[in-house]
Amino acid sequence: MNNELTEEQIERVGDYIMGLLSKEERMAFEQQLIVNPVLQAEVNLQKEVILLVEEAEDMRLKEMLKEVDLEAEDKAEDSTGGRKWWLVAILVLILLGIAWLVWKGQEESPERLYAAYFEPYQNVLVPTVRDAGVPLDVLEAFQAYEDGNYETALLAFNQLPVEVQKPDYELYEALSLMQTNRVGEAIRLLQVLKNNSDSQFREHAQWYLALAYLKQGNTPKARQFLEGLVENKSAIFEKKARELLSKL
Amino acid sequence: METKTTNELLQNIQAGKDEALKALYRQYQPQFLIWAAKRFDLSEADMKDVFQDAVIILFKNVQSGKLEVLTSSLKTYLYGIAKKLLLKKATKQRNTTPLEDYELPPVEMQLLYDFEKNHQQHLLKAAFEKLKENCRQILTLFYYKRYSTEAIMHEMQYSSKGTVRSRKLQCLKALREAFIN
Numbered sequence: 001m002n003n004e005l006t007e008e009q010i011e012r013v014g015d016y017i018m019g020l021l022s023k024e025e026r027m028a029f030e031q032q033l034i035v036n037p038v039l040q041a042e043v044n045l046q047k048e049v050i051l052l053v054e055e056a057e058d059m060r061l062k063e064m065l066k067e068v069d070l071e072a073e074d075k076a077e078d079s080t081g082g083r084k085w086w087l088v089a090i091l092v093l094i095l096l097g098i099a100w101l102v103w104k105g106q107e108e109s110p111e112r113l114y115a116a117y118f119e120p121y122q123n124v125l126v127p128t129v130r131d132a133g134v135p136l137d138v139l140e141a142f143q144a145y146e147d148g149n150y151e152t153a154l155l156a157f158n159q160l161p162v163e164v165q166k167p168d169y170e171l172y173e174a175l176s177l178m179q180t181n182r183v184g185e186a187i188r189l190l191q192v193l194k195n196n197s198d199s200q201f202r203e204h205a206q207w208y209l210a211l212a213y214l215k216q217g218n219t220p221k222a223r224q225f226l227e228g229l230v231e232n233k234s235a236i237f238e239k240k241a242r243e244l245l246s247k248l
Numbered sequence: 249m250e251t252k253t254t255n256e257l258l259q260n261i262q263a264g265k266d267e268a269l270k271a272l273y274r275q276y277q278p279q280f281l282i283w284a285a286k287r288f289d290l291s292e293a294d295m296k297d298v299f300q301d302a303v304i305i306l307f308k309n310v311q312s313g314k315l316e317v318l319t320s321s322l323k324t325y326l327y328g329i330a331k332k333l334l335l336k337k338a339t340k341q342r343n344t345t346p347l348e349d350y351e352l353p354p355v356e357m358q359l360l361y362d363f364e365k366n367h368q369q370h371l372l373k374a375a376f377e378k379l380k381e382n383c384r385q386i387l388t389l390f391y392y393k394r395y396s397t398e399a400i401m402h403e404m405q406y407s408s409k410g411t412v413r414s415r416k417l418q419c420l421k422a423l424r425e426a427f428i429n
Contacts, residue, residue: 007414007417010417010420011413011416011417014391014416018391045372045420045423045424046391046420048372048423049376050391050392051369052376053376053387053388053391053392054391054392056376056384056388057388057392058304061266061269061304061307062300062304064269065269065270065273065304066300068270068273068274
């Protein structure tokens with residue numbers, strides 16, 4: 001038997017699998033098929049070709065429909081294109097607004113200014129070396145203050161006997177109160193100190209009052225005390241007060 | 249008016265016109281997506297994918313004469329296929345065995361893509377993809393669109409039926425070599 005199929009046979013295979021043969025032709029063909037494996041292989045091949053062209057066609061159609069979707073999306077995008085620009089513009093404005101607020105906040109937040117300007121006033125009253133002239137209680141209080149142990153300092157200040165109390169100690173007590181976040185109490189003490197004509201710390205009291213009010217977020221009150229310092233040309237605080245005022 | 253255009257659409261589907269497939273898709277897709285979104289927890293991309301397959305299946309069934317659709321039942325039949333495909337996809341995503349009820353009828357099963365190809369089929373496919381465009385066209389017209397040799401001659405503007413035949417044989421030869429090796 002010949003291993004090669006004739007062109008006619010190959011064509012007949014095509015007609016057979018596509019159902020184009022008459023009943024007689026088909027039966028004759030199937031008789032040959034049983035005895036001819038080469039013919040059988042050709043039938044298998046051409047059946048595969050049917051699947052291949054079908055698959056290729058399916059893919060082509062699928063791509064075509066995806067294209068339809070893409071076109072529809074493009075159209076939808078075009079029609080909302082104008083609105084989109086507005087949305088972008090509005091978004092940019094909102095972001096700018098937020099950025100401005102954050103910047104403003106950084107510049108002017110009373111809390112931040114307080115943190116930037118507040119520093120506990122140095123101990124200029126009591127030398128914390130053992131000295132015959134200074135009672136031990138007072139020494140302890142100021143030692144704690146210098147060490148930054150404000151709770152301990154407060155406790156010590158509170159327990160000072162009346163006879164060793166001096167009005168100027170109140171500045172350090174008030175600053176200890178501010179350091180331990182008891183701003184209200186600190187303000188009361190500072191007010192007293194500010195009005196005490198015997199005190200050498202009246203300007204200090206004003207300065208720290210301004211800062212205490214800043215910490216409370218009360219900018220108008222803070223401004224009031226700072227302006228007082230500027231008006232009175234405070235030797236120690238005028239410059240600082242001007243600077244701080246400019247940032248409020 | 250509506251009936252007339254739908255009739256025309258059906259005729260164009262039967263004639264296998266690409267435009268008919270697109271029209272079918274455009275006309276029925278939006279409603280289908282709304283319907284499906286309410287009932288299936290699938291992404292829009294998945295639902296579009298399913299509907300594309302459904303439209304293609306209907307298109308091919310009508311075209312090949314495997315299915316005779318009346319104008320009135322075009323939409324019903326299309327949604328029927330799409331629904332079955334959706335169920336199939338949803339079931340697959342839930343990773344459970346498909347329910348017996350939702351098995352597709354043989355005709356539709358045959359038309360679903362078959363991704364499980366053996367090695368020989370891969371070779372054949374590669375060879376098919378390497379064929380010249382006019383080879384693929386002639387094979388598509390004969391084996392898929394079922395054109396007669398004469399119709400192919402006209403479609404592809406060959407001078408004689410003999411040219412069509414010898415061209416077809418040449419194209420098959422290239423595939424046969426890949427198939428045998």
